[in-house]
Amino acid sequence: MLYRRFGNTPYNVSRLGFGAMRLPVLPDGNVDFDKAVEIMRYAIENGVNFIDSHHFYHNGQSEEAIGRAIKGFPREKLILQTKIGMYNNYTDKQCWELLENALKKLNTDYIDFYLTHSLNWDTYTKYNRQFMQFTQKALDQKLIRYRGFSVHDNVENMKKIIQTGQFQAMTVQYNLLYRDSEQAIELAHQKGMGVVVMGPVGGGTFGYPGEELLSWAGLKQKSTASIAIRFVLSNSNVDIALSGMSTLDQVIDNINTVSNFTPLDKEDIKKLDEIFESRKKLLNLYCTGCRYCMPCPNNVNIPSNFHWYNVANVYGVRKRAEEKYFSMKPEERASSCIACGKCVEKCPQKIQIPEKLKDVADYFEKKNEI
DSSP, X not given: XXXXXXXXXXXXXXXXXXXXXXXXXXXXXXXXXXXXXXXXXXXXXXXOOEEEOOTTGGGGHHHHHHHHHTTTSOXXXXXXXXXXXXXXXXXXXXXXXXXXXXXXXXXXXXXEEEEEEEEOHHHHHHHHHHHHHHHHHHHHTTSEEEEEEEEOSOHHHHHXXXXXXXXXXXXXXXXXXXXXXXXXXXHHHHTTOEEEEEOTTGGGGGGSOOHHHHTSTTTOOSOHHHHHHHHHHTSTTOOEEEEEOOSHHHHHHHHHHHHTOOOOOHHHHHHXXXXXXXXXXXXXXXXXXXXXXXXXXXXXXXHHHHHHHHHHHHHOOHHHHHHHHHHSOGGGSGGGOOOOOTTGGGOTTOOOHHHHHHHHHIIIXXXXXX
């Protein structure tokens, strides 16, 4: 495993971070704790020391799974990051309850990096004073070590937040298809902040083999996910590629990629640009599978619909995508959307979800009516 200094903090972090947003689940939707603990412990045993969560992930079960997984490992060897969504307009009492619950579930006396989640300039101006006051008390009590933020906003607003100098770490979206944040990443690094990239594999978009990428002379990767992670870590301003992993095979593949990491050169990146230029239609439906839009009041499985639509359109795995689409219950399919719009306001990517669900339904269902 490769490590490097995390901004101006004293931490040496693994270049691969474990994102506990997409843990293995049981048929009822609850976390499969046995499998989740198994893959996280394997990751830790093989050098991954940075683990990310949020009290929201898996309805609170993500932090609990981490707490079980880290039991028995020296706490000082691990770096835990979790978050609070100040946009929910929490009272001070609620903030403290969430922090105390996180500490309990994570089975720890302190959290290394405590982030204000999904920050943008609007929520910064409304809620950041409260976050700073609350976390200052937590810092004084040694319940957290450093402050940070995760962000979904335009690059100019990201840079304004970075320039405040109030944070020591940033978690930001960046990958082969989404590069708008490059200037913000560079500025954060210059300011001595630790930089974590979420969605290096595009929310699983690059998890499928693509012949065009895998046949690319010189890369010799087993998966497009490996190429995606290499791309992210080839940016010298990035410290950690944070990957949400749900199977042991994914963990092994990502660990092998980072442990044997060599940066992509300019020619490699030029070739990637040429390949993805023809596939930029994915940007019209850039869903990371974060599930903030869920639950849908009409039971539509929004992330799954978008995922299989992208798999079909971007990588041409049409038969598999079609099978998976029709394996969903009828009420979970895109055609069951009633366009109530409740999901749109929750989407950090600002996707017009009802419109895109209509595209998904047309793609899969009208084709099968012929």
